[in-house]
Amino acid sequence: MIKNKLIVVTGGAGFIGSHIAWELSKDNEVVVIDNLYTGNRENVPPAARFVKADVRDERVGELIREADYVFHEAAVVSVVESFRDPVGTEDVNVSGTLRILRAMLEGSGKLVFASSAAVYGDNPNLPLKETERPRPLSPYGVTKVAAEHYLRVYNEIYGLPTVSLRYFNVFGPRQGFNQYAGVISIFINRALKGEPLVIYGDGLQTRDFVYVKDVVKANLLAAESRRANGRTFNVGRGESVSVIKLANMIKELTGSMSRIVFDKPRPGDIRHSLADIGELKGLGFEPEWNLRRGLEKTIEWYAEEQQNGGKKPKSVSKPKSESGRG
Numbered sequence: 001m002i003k004n005k006l007i008v009v010t011g012g013a014g015f016i017g018s019h020i021a022w023e024l025s026k027d028n029e030v031v032v033i034d035n036l037y038t039g040n041r042e043n044v045p046p047a048a049r050f051v052k053a054d055v056r057d058e059r060v061g062e063l064i065r066e067a068d069y070v071f072h073e074a075a076v077v078s079v080v081e082s083f084r085d086p087v088g089t090e091d092v093n094v095s096g097t098l099r100i101l102r103a104m105l106e107g108s109g110k111l112v113f114a115s116s117a118a119v120y121g122d123n124p125n126l127p128l129k130e131t132e133r134p135r136p137l138s139p140y141g142v143t144k145v146a147a148e149h150y151l152r153v154y155n156e157i158y159g160l161p162t163v164s165l166r167y168f169n170v171f172g173p174r175q176g177f178n179q180y181a182g183v184i185s186i187f188i189n190r191a192l193k194g195e196p197l198v199i200y201g202d203g204l205q206t207r208d209f210v211y212v213k214d215v216v217k218a219n220l221l222a223a224e225s226r227r228a229n230g231r232t233f234n235v236g237r238g239e240s241v242s243v244i245k246l247a248n249m250i251k252e253l254t255g256s257m258s259r260i261v262f263d264k265p266r267p268g269d270i271r272h273s274l275a276d277i278g279e280l281k282g283l284g285f286e287p288e289w290n291l292r293r294g295l296e297k298t299i300e301w302y303a304e305e306q307q308n309g310g311k312k313p314k315s316v317s318k319p320k321s322e323s324g325r326g
């Protein structure tokens with residue numbers, strides 16, 4: 001258990017970073033660094049110190065050097081934006097990560113980095129193992145591969161403790177729901193308003209959806225385990241579901257009358273995605289949240305948020321009777 005440490009969470013005002021910050025701020029001193037590019041100040045736990053800064057700022061280095069653990073979630077996360085502005089995306093995602101690594105050489109902390117399943121591209125060898133050759137299909141995916149390599153080099157050459165986590169499709173409360181956001185947050189928000197759920201393609205494409213609390217758990221295990229140092233791990237549930245099945249589940253769970261409509265496939269969309277999570281299980285990971293329980297919790301949160309007129313409730317309560325095990 002990580003206790004009484006100094007933790008830096010970059011991107012801690014965003015979706016995943018804020019969940020990491022909330023969990024760790026119970027027993028640690030947490031500093032959130034975020035420039036609020038897509039993040040929201042309201043997401044930051046009250047117990048954490050918030051520093052509004054770009055990860056590329058010089059002054060961020062001072063905070064990073066002091067930290068026992070750095071969870072680096074800040075990034076340009078939109079694949080679409082990475083095509084529109086590949087240079088800007090590269091600057092934040094690669095150069096930003098490199099600056100953090102350089103600052104960490106002057107301290108004694110460990111870095112856990114948010115990579116992505118986008119590094120695999122459209123690879124048919126499912127379930128995907130970490131040993132598959134990365135073949136990203138977007139500038140965003142390229143930046144994640146490059147950053148992973150920088151972590152590995154800093155580990156091998158300087159002995160810096162680093163871990164890369166390749167997140168698959170993460171979902172849960174606080175996820176944004178603009179047009180480029182995750183399909184689950186978009187579907188839930190449309191279902192709650194009775195608007196059509198738009199599926200691009202035939203709906204038989206599959207994804208490995210993992211609930212954000214399980215992603216937090218993977219981060220903590222990776223941080224605590226010395227065996228994880230210098231390595232890369234998939235973070236998923238190790239199960240996939242089709243988008244059409246997902247749309248029907250969300251309709252059922254929200255009681256929505258939304259229609260499901262089909263549009264033409266989007267260029268670059270991959271057909272199937274599924275993580276082999278054997279390596280992560282080797283660190284003691286077991287997903288606790290099945291898709292249905294995760295969806296119920298997420299729907300509850302978005303429904304409350306819509307009632308509040310878009311003002312986000314700050315915390316995400318635990319399920320009453322259990323921890324979402326399923």
Ligand SMILES: NC(=O)c1ccc[n+]([C@@H]2O[C@H](COP(=O)([O-])OP(=O)(O)OC[C@H]3O[C@@H](n4cnc5c(N)ncnc54)[C@H](O)[C@@H]3O)[C@@H](O)[C@H]2O)c1
Pocket residue numbers: 010011012013014015016017033034035036037038039040053054055056072073074075076077092096114115116117166167168169170171176182
């Ligand atoms: N959500 C997913 O399914 C998923 C999947 C794979 C990987 N990831 C990775 O996980 C991480 C977190 O993603 P998320 O879904 O929480 O997205 P998010 O947009 O909610 O969070 C990203 C945060 O980074 C901040 N940020 C962006 N540029 C910054 C900069 N230059 N300096 C400081 N802060 C900056 C944003 O303001 C935001 O708060 C990202 O690195 C993303 O690439 C997410």
